[in-house]
Amino acid sequence: MSKPHLLLVEDEPGIARGLVFNLEEDGFRVTHVETGEEALDLVWEENFDLLVLDVMLPGISGMEVCEEIRRHDPRLPIIMLTARGEEQDRIEGLATGADDYLTKPFSLDEFLLRIKGMLRRSEWYRSGGRAGRTYRFGDNEIDLTEQKAKTARGEISLTELEVRMLRTFFRREGETLSRAELLAAVWGMAPDTETRTLDNFIVRMRKYFEADPANPTHFHTVRGRxxxxxxxGKT
Structure with missing residues (x-):
C-alpha cells in the first residue's frame, strides 16, 4: 500500500516544520502550503487522503476553504487546527464540514492518533486510495483526475485544456467570469488577446454536457461580461 498523502495548510513556519517532520517520520507523505488559495488549487489537482487545515490563514480562512471543499467533495477527511478554543469556534468549524478539531497547543501523540483513526475509518484509505475526483451536475459525472466524463450521450475523454476550463468553472460556480479571466486561467493568454478559441470551447462544453446545447442551463453567456x-441549472 502506498503512503497516505496528506495536505497540510499551515502558515506558521515553525509549527509547519514540526508537523511535516513528525508526519513523515510516522509514514505519511505530506504536501505543505501556507494559504487557503494554494490549498484549493491543489485539492483540484491531486488526490489527497486527508487535509490538515489551520483556521487562521492569510487571505481566505480555513473555514472558507473547508466550506468550499465540502461543496464538491463530501468524503475528504478534514481535521482543523486553531488557536481559538471557544466552543462556538469549534461548532462553526464542524458545521462547515470538518471531521475533527484540535486547539493549539495540542499533544502531538493525540494529533497523530486522530489522523490515523480518521484514515482507518475511511473506506478509500482501506482500499489503498481514494476514488478519482468526480463532479456531478445534471446528467453528467466528470472525473477530473482521469479526464473522463459520463454524459447523457455516453462516455467521453477530456483534454487537459477542457479539464482546466471545467475546474475553473467548478471552483467559481455561480460567478460571472470574464473572457480575460478564462483566457488567463485556461490558456495563460494575455487579457487583451483576440481569439475565438474560448467561444469554441464553450460551444464544446454545451455540446458535451447540456441537454439542449442551443438553450444551455449550466454554461451561460452573460452578455457583454x-x-x-x-x-x-439556474440562470
Whole structure:
C-alpha cells in the first residue's frame, strides 16, 4: 500500500516544520502550503487522503476553504487546527464540514492518533486510495483526475485544456467570469488577446454536457461580461 498523502495548510513556519517532520517520520507523505488559495488549487489537482487545515490563514480562512471543499467533495477527511478554543469556534468549524478539531497547543501523540483513526475509518484509505475526483451536475459525472466524463450521450475523454476550463468553472460556480479571466486561467493568454478559441470551447462544453446545447442551463453567456456556470441549472 502506498503512503497516505496528506495536505497540510499551515502558515506558521515553525509549527509547519514540526508537523511535516513528525508526519513523515510516522509514514505519511505530506504536501505543505501556507494559504487557503494554494490549498484549493491543489485539492483540484491531486488526490489527497486527508487535509490538515489551520483556521487562521492569510487571505481566505480555513473555514472558507473547508466550506468550499465540502461543496464538491463530501468524503475528504478534514481535521482543523486553531488557536481559538471557544466552543462556538469549534461548532462553526464542524458545521462547515470538518471531521475533527484540535486547539493549539495540542499533544502531538493525540494529533497523530486522530489522523490515523480518521484514515482507518475511511473506506478509500482501506482500499489503498481514494476514488478519482468526480463532479456531478445534471446528467453528467466528470472525473477530473482521469479526464473522463459520463454524459447523457455516453462516455467521453477530456483534454487537459477542457479539464482546466471545467475546474475553473467548478471552483467559481455561480460567478460571472470574464473572457480575460478564462483566457488567463485556461490558456495563460494575455487579457487583451483576440481569439475565438474560448467561444469554441464553450460551444464544446454545451455540446458535451447540456441537454439542449442551443438553450444551455449550466454554461451561460452573460452578455457583454463573459460566462457563468451553475450546477443546479439556474440562470
Amino acid at each position: 463573459g460566462y457563468r456556470f451553475t450546477r443546479q
